[in-house]
Amino acid sequence: MTTEVATTVPLSMDEMLTLVEGQDFWTTRAFPHAGIPSVRLADGPHGIRLQAGDADHLGIAASTPSTCFPPAATLSSSWDLDLIEEVGAAVGREARTFGVGVVLGPGLNIKRHPMCGRNFEYYSEDPLLSGMFAAAAVRGIQHEGVGACLKHFAVNNQEHRRFVIDAVVDERTRRELYLRGFEIAVKESAPRVVMAAYNRVNGVHCADDHELLTGVLRDEWGFAGAVVSDWGAENDRVAGIRAGMDLEMPGGVNRLAELRVAVNDGRLPAAAVADSARRIADLADLANDAGASTLPEEMVEEHDAIARRAAAASAVVLTNNGTLPLAPTTRVALIGAFAEQPRYQGSGSSLVTPTRITTAHHALSEAGVDVTFAAGYEPVHAASDEALIAEAVQVAKEADVAVVMVGLPGIFESEGFDRDHLELPAQHNTLIAAVAAVAPRTVVLLSNGSPVLMPWVDQVDAVVECYLGGQASGGAVADILLGVVEPAGRLAETFPAAQADVAADPYFPGGSQQVQYREGLFVGYRHTTTHGIAPLFPFGHGLGYGRTEWSSIIVDHDTIDLDGTVTISVIVTNTGDCATSDVVQVYSHDQTGIVLRPRRELVGYAKVHLPVGTSSTVRIEVPTARLAFWDTRSGSWQVPGGVFTMEVGRSSEQIEAALPVTVHGGVSVSAEPPSTPAISVTDADFARRLGRPIPAPRATRPFTRDTTMGDLSVTIIGRMLRSIMNRSSGLTADTDPATAAMMARATDELPLRGLVQFSAGKTNWRFVDSVIMLANRRPFAAIRGAFARVPRP
Ligand code: BGC
Secondary structure: OOOOOOOOOOOOHHHHHHHOEOOOOOEOOOEHHHOEOOOEEEEOOOOOEOEOOOOOOOOOOOEOOOOOOOOHHHHHOOOOHHHHHHHHHHHHHHHHHHOOOEEOOOEOOOOOOOOOOOHHHOOOOOHHHHHHHHHHHHHHHHHOOOEEEEEEEOOOOOOOOOOOOEEEOOHHHHHHHHHHHHHHHHHHHOOOEEEEOOOEEOOEEHHHOHHHHHHHHHHHOOOOOEEEEOOOOOOOHHHHHHHOOOEEOOOOOOOHHHHHHHHHOOOOOHHHHHHHHHHHHHHHHHOOOOOOOOOOHHHHHHHHHHHHHHHHHHOEEEEEOOOOOOOOOOEEEEEOHHHOOOOOOOEOOOOOOOOOOOOHHHHHHHOOOEEEEEOOOOOOOOOOOHHHHHHHHHHHHOOOEEEEEEEOOHHHOEOOEOOOOOOOOHHHHHHHHHHHHHOOOEEEEEEOOOOOOOOOHHHOOEEEEOOOOOOOHHHHHHHHHHOOOOOEOOOOOOEOOOHHHOOOHHHOOOOOOEEEOOOOOOOOHHHHHHHOOOOOEOOOOOOOOOOEEEEEEEEOOOEEOOOOEEEEEEEEEEOOOOOEEEEEEEEEEEOOOOOOOOOOEEEEEEEEEEOOOOEEEEEEEEEHHHHOEEEOOOOEEEOEOEEEEEEEEOOOOOEEEEEEEEEOOOEOOOOOOOOOOOOOOOHHHHHHHHOOOOOOOOOOOOOOOOOEHHHHOOOHHHHHHHHHHHHOOOOOOOOOHHHHHHHHHHHHHOEOHHHHHOOOOOOOHHHHHHHHHHHOOOHHHHHHHHHOOOOOO
């Protein structure tokens, strides 16, 4: 796929100014005389959401059926680059079949807090994994001749006030945690597109941020593709084009007059417009008029099978006393409404209309298992219901094993809002405890997009985290229970024992204008390993069904140069009675005493598949660059000189060997020497790390185009506007509760500029600016503005 760029586009200035805005909700503009075709973009990431007719970016309007693969939170637990690439390729094939040129994914934001409502769409709390997994997905998609789009760039780690929130983060943390995954994915997989996020970072909207989009992304990392705004993320279009934010989506904003003026008065350099136009024109090879309205039946079959295999292989066995896998003759009490109405994907822009759905009840019955079903709870709200529990208890008593399928109903986690807590619904917890008290054995299967607390964990025989399994999740459940596929996943995130154990918790999700990333580098296992906090289940944990022994754990060199690589090798032997997979993880422990660091940081890993009775030598290469920290003094990556220990483990808490390696030629000082990092970060500490006083949150007055509808509703005109919006939201009594909640939040949190950006040309700036002036108690200015002529150069 070409990433070469032409130097100019044969378009007039007006044409270029038109090209940098989308044509409609999903396509770019065509200029046939200049050989520039229209390119279709579609969500993404774990299936294609192709909308016909009325379009929206929240998954509300209907979309064409496509395979709903397991989302990123599920696939990441596989730690299997080949599998992630294979799923990416399948998504790419469907995109190509539908005539889609760019898939809006993968999403690789860091899971700063398990309560981010959109974590199901992201890979990990660790930037190395996030970057490697995203690169694999990009390779898969782009292998099919379709472009991939990394999102959401950058520091987009919550849904609360996502259009306007300002993430205040120190430079070292920004580089080491929040940009690093993007850096890895850009360098390793050359994505064709990157999406600028909604939020602000250190005061600047990502879509207006020159340092981010040009300085870091292009000049430092060598990104050669186009930047697209998240839908409605552009704040100041002139600043955006100057920053390198090429394509504004959705289209229909009609900026031509405004941009012409800016070019003519010199605020917008013609060269910046030409650069953006050229980068959009360079996506031409992704144009594709295939435009099938359904997938061929063989593809449906084949991709459903991939989705099923991927879901089963990614599931994580958290505990198992030998109860799993089940013998096919086991009498199973299958408990939980999710066995018939699975929770298999999250709500929002990634919502896919599946080609089919396989339920666990159906798949187990089809596999010949003797199954008795009880719902145990109502699947949408999981309200308290003792009768459903009593029925489940009865069924559980009469079986050999109770398999309880619980998790988070859709309303508990979604794009558009964050979770309120880490608990399962109370009805689910009560159900498990009641069943475990009477069943001979109890297995819990979890369906959720992010960690939950498990007060019953010691009362049950096995717990499998299935995450959100995609459309074939029911088939995957049957395969897992019967051992047809080993649930070989390892957690790509920490399951905390309590919400208070999440370092970001005191600062998440911040106020109405600002969120402070005070915990700095101490996210997930970086926090728990540094502060000696025992998680419920650690990062990297997963038991699978097999048994392995590790021996001869060695490192090939005990010294390493700055441009060198050490190789850690381990002989892994399958000592169990079934084929199995294992994941050897290598964490670095910086002992140099030069810079403050988390106690453990993942620097490499390898996944190995072992047939019964075999062993294999696993090699993990760790380039010295992986030991680098972001040095704020020089503004560059630096490696400390001195001793590191390579800790080889089965999880971030289970280390099997520690191998010392000495780095030669590294730096000997840093701006941040080691100290015991405080769990609670004072104002003074945070300001010192920021290198400036903590900025005050932006004032909510005077009102501007970036004021949210909710913030404007303290005025009469704001309330009127919001009630009109609510009435025209298109929601019906049949809209599912998660989507309805997301819409309510979206209306409240939408900045006023969004009224134009999402209106497909029906609302103009004159109207929005008049509303703002009225709200600012400037009625005469509002009247003057309403009758003013649109500026023409
Ligand atoms: C989401 C993006 C998505 C876009 C288009 C936005 O609201 O944040 O991830 O690609 O809509 O649907």
